[in-house]
Amino acid sequence: MISFEEPIIGIEEKKLLNEVLNKSSVAQGPYVERFEKIISSYCNTKFASACFNGTAALHLALAALDIKQGDEVIVPSFTFIATANAVTYTGAKPVFTDIKKNTLCLDPNSLKKKITNKTKAIIPVHVFGNPCDMNSIKGLAKENDLSVIEDAAEAIGAVYRGKKVGSLSDIGCFSFYNNKIISTGEGGMCLTDNQELNGKLKLLRSQGKVKNEDLKGDDFIEKKYYHEMLGFNYRMTDLQAAIGISQMKKIDDNLKSRKRVAKIYENEFKKYDINIMKNETSSNPVYWIYPIIFKNKKIKMQVGKELRKKEIPFLSFFWPCHKQPFYDSPETLPITEEVSERGLSIPCIPSISDEEAIDLTRIIGNVVKNA
Ligand SMILES: Cc1ncc(COP(=O)(O)O)c(C=O)c1O
Structure with a gap:
């Protein structure tokens, strides 16, 4: 039957889900860490931070790059609304660009005309799985000192000049929504090579708080409810991760x-x-x-x-x-x-x-x- 979605829960998914169901907690834990390692190794990035969905991944990426009210972020108008909405959630303004007629991806010539002294970042979208002209986009970003966040929600596995999408910018974002190439029902991930950004992404997804097991010495006793920054609850569960681990095998x-x-x-x-x-x-x-x-x-x-x-x-x-x-x-x-x-x-x-x-x-x- 022709459809956009096929059942995602097969034998492997069921086996791993059962493992998680037999633990005392199904919230974010070792399976999320395993899933992160699998995705970062697949895309060849140093770090990965899983989160609840692709929209949350984009919001986390923007927040980690300190995008805020008064800033402008350039996005293609031809994209799923989440790309623009994530910018709006931060208080910044999404500035829309046109696309190339042949690739349907952000047009660097249109982008160039939209850069102002308020522009802080660009979000190219690898629309329908098609990699953007990242060389031109990154060139413009470098000239103008802008961050680049890839919206690779629809494109896991796509390759641009020998590198996987999601690994071509400051932070690459994936969605694992039910109809995506690999799915965890709902799910998302931020990839980066930057250790500091990775640290921020991990704090931001969990209410700005260091994980209890990472608290050292007296901090373990004193700082359970100490929040280093304004964060969100965007964590992925081990149940989602168990499905994702199995999906990545295929x-x-x-x-x-x-x-x-x-x-x-x-x-x-x-x-x-x-x-x-x-x-x-x-x-x-x-x-x-x-x-x-x-x-x-x-x-x-x-x-x-x-x-x-x-x-x-x-x-x-x-x-x-x-x-x-x-x-x-x-x-x-x-x-x-x-x-x-x-x-x-x-x-x-x-x-x-x-x-x-x-x-x-x-x-x-x-x-x-x-x-
Ligand atoms: C281009 C694009 N960006 C962002 C998203 C948001 O992902 P999610 O639905 O997982 O929040 C989607 C997915 O639907 C998408 O297609």
């Missing part, structure tokens, strides 16, 4: 199968007037979902109606963040607005068979041909 096969489905889509869509997303040079995307872009909105609507009729799930492209009721900006970001109107995404999960993938492209292709 990530290579998972990504391989998604690529198989994506290649079929790519070959078949060539036969019709349908655009697909392109990649940056020397990058290997992962296929979280599969975005397709039609010649105009009318055709997208016709395809959407046909898929609904046949009960085949699809996702509309993001409504531009700068046009969301909460942000409601009068500015125009032409590529974002055009792409958002003309595109939708189809599932690309590992269990889709070759035949199902071909059938789906034919259903869509026929609507396009007859439009």
Whole structure:
């Protein structure tokens, strides 16, 4: 069955979950630490801090970098709303940029025009699993002394110039929500190579408090309720981590199968007037979902109606963040607005068979041909 989500609890997950259920605590503990080590080693970063979800990961990253009221943070408008909301939670202002038409990722030329003396950070989003033009973005960040936080929520396993996304900036953030490439139901992670930032991320996720077992000497007796900074309760549980550890054992096969489905889509869509997303040079995307872009909105609507009729799930492209009721900006970001109107995404999960993938492209292709 074609869908965006497949059951995540298999034999391995159940076995490890049972182990955790037999402990006296299922809250953050050794399984979270194990999961962090697995992800940091997979992405080749020095440190990882797990947290409750991807939005919390972005909020923690911004807080660890001291982003606050009066600051501006540049984000693409073409993203899930959490990227912008995390900035707003800190009191800072999200400043929206346009995207490149071919990759759907943040456009460094648009970014350049948005940098002011209030700008403190940039959040490139590896949208739909497609790595951004990180060399240009990091170049601009360096010139202007800005921090970079990758929103890699949709992209674990994607590679840019030989390095995994999430490891290409000051802090990389993942989401492990149910429909993501690997899932813990809800879950998130911040990666960094910076020891000081890692320390802050760990304090911030746990009410600004040093873990009891790390308190030395008299502090162990005196400082149980001593909070070094304003923090949050964004901890991951060992139950989530147990699922994540098991999921990571299967990530290579998972990504391989998604690529198989994506290649079929790519070959078949060539036969019709349908655009697909392109990649940056020397990058290997992962296929979280599969975005397709039609010649105009009318055709997208016709395809959407046909898929609904046949009960085949699809996702509309993001409504531009700068046009969301909460942000409601009068500015125009032409590529974002055009792409958002003309595109939708189809599932690309590992269990889709070759035949199902071909059938789906034919259903869509026929609507396009007859439009
Ligand atoms: C690009 C992007 N950023 C952030 C998030 C937020 O992640 P979560 O849903 O785990 O809070 C998501 C996920 O849904 C996302 O797709």
